[in-house]
């Protein structure tokens with residue numbers, strides 16, 4: 001004899017499965033919409049994985065969230081944060097611009113074209129610049145941290161470079 005769900009349960013199970021499928025679908029759509037929205041709103045400023053420029057900025061934001069900065073430290077750091085943001089945005093734009101030129105050059109289909117080589121050089125130079133900017137900023141931040149925070153900053157930076 002086949003097992004049967006007691007009447008009244010099965011519809012709930014089915015409804016539950018449908019509901020979770022629907023939630024997953026909605027979550028996916030929302031994540032996608034958010035992702036697209038972010039690209040539209042901050043395309044030139046925000047970095048993404050395609051350009052490879054995301055790491056420095058994301059890691060910096062993560063670092064700030066982990067350091068438990070006091071209000072006083074935040075106030076001290078504010079001008080440096082502003083300067084870093086401005087520089088980072090500029091260099092990120094350079095990375096995106098080089099990435100676009102590279103994509104255009106690749107579409108033209110000439111493997112050894114100077115346009116490809118130049119775009120790659122520009123992109124790499126901008127990435128190195130971003131890396132250097134970020135490291136410089138971390139050392140500036142370190143001057144305003146207490147010893148424990150400074151130790152964490154150095155350790156996390158060390159770890160991030162090995163990833």
Ligand SMILES: [Zn+2]
Nearest residue numbers: 060081137141
């Ligand atoms: Zn900072």
